Amino acid sequence: MMATKTKTSLKRLGRFLLWTAVFAGFVVLLVAAGKEKNDAKCKDIKISFKAEKSKVFLETADIKALIIHNKRDNPVGKASREINILAIEKTVEKEPWVKDAEIYIDNNQVLHIDLTQREPVARVFTFNGNSFYFDPGGERIPASPKFSVKVPVFTNYPTDSQRKLSKADSTLTCQLIDIASYIVADTFWNAQVEQVNITPDREFEIIPKLGEHVIEFGEGTQVDNKFKKLLVFYKEALNKVGWNTYSRINIAYQNEVYAVKKDAKTALVPTDSTATPRVEEDPSMRVQGRPVVAGETNPPKRNPNNKTAGNKGRSQQPRAIYTGQH
Structure with missing residues (x-):
């Protein structure tokens, strides 16, 4: 009985020593391989x-x-x-x-x-003529003399400083990036937008490649809505009266588009103005069933915080209105 227990213990000890030796050998091989790799030269x-x-x-x-x-x-x-x-x-x-x-x-x-x-979304030119790119996160990327990236161009950016921006410059930059990102992501607008100018009022004006007009974008807010209603205006107005009919197209107002003909002597009035406009019932000059309105006073100053003024009882879907003298 005692001999049997001794044999069993010896077998267990033998297996333990065997596995210990195997493990030790494995570690030695790993160390040797690691040393060999560390000593090997980069090729x-x-x-x-x-x-x-x-x-x-x-x-x-x-x-x-x-x-x-x-x-x-x-x-x-x-x-x-x-x-x-x-x-x-x-x-x-x-x-x-x-x-x-x-x-x-x-x-x-x-x-x-x-x-x-870094993937730029906008190329910016400052008042002083310096140029750089913005990526989607607002990081500046210096322009390179070796290559140029095809992205929307913005002019008259107000500061060259690379330090912390003022609140106003930070807001403007965020709006610029929102507009640029939308243009880059859309095939049509990426092809149509020639450049975007920043006005002294920190608003945006778009110069298109097709059409002899300036698009008054206003502040860089409600970007998706503004481009959608501009596209409606392109399809339902410019395709009928010609792409070079208007000198300025204003999409800054809530749910409406105002346009000034090249031969117009005065700016045009939105349909919800308190002024009494002259309405010409020429069916060929309608957009989405609305008549042309020729105004005799300037549009009222828009209130960016008033998102529903003048729209009571009307559909909130973007609609295009083009107006002018005939």
Whole structure:
């Protein structure tokens, strides 16, 4: 009985020692492999961009130049343990066009640099003639002499300062980015908008590519609604009377569009004005069943906080009204 217990204990001890030896051998192999990898020299640098090829603005040579100032800094030929991955990552991310960088060395001793670029939505020209880009988050990206990105152009931006913006400049910038983002995302408006001017009143005027008119956008609020009603006006008015009939088209008012003919001597009156307009019942000059209105006074100053004034009893769907003298 005692002999049986002794044999069992010896077997368990033997298995334990065997597995311990296997584990120890495995650890030794891992350490040896790790040491071998750390001692292995970097063979190459591979740079890739997480973007469509047509949207890659940076060049691999520019990124390599950031990390290879001289032969001493070149990671190629260095042992892996001598390469400071974190330092290289911080250096690459100092490039303003780089949003994020992932850097690692693979089993073939190739240093990989995977980059995410900043994607601009607007190019801005300031009062002083300086130029830069904005990304969707409001980060400034310097213009490059090597390439130009096709995005909406905004002129007369009021400040060159890269420090903390004033409240007014911050609000203007947010509105600018909202307008630019909408244009970039829409195929038609991306093709139609030539540039956007910022007025002294911090409002926006759009210069279109097709049509000899200026679009008074007003403040950069209700962007979706304004572009939708402008599109209705394009379809239901300009397609009938011609794209060069009007000199100014105002979409700043709630749910309405006002336009001034090139030969009009006075500005035009919205239909909800307290003035008594002259109505011409020419059926060929109607938009969505509404008659043309020729005004004799200027439109009242709009109140951006009054979103329903003059619209009681009317549909809240955007409607287009074009007016003028004949």
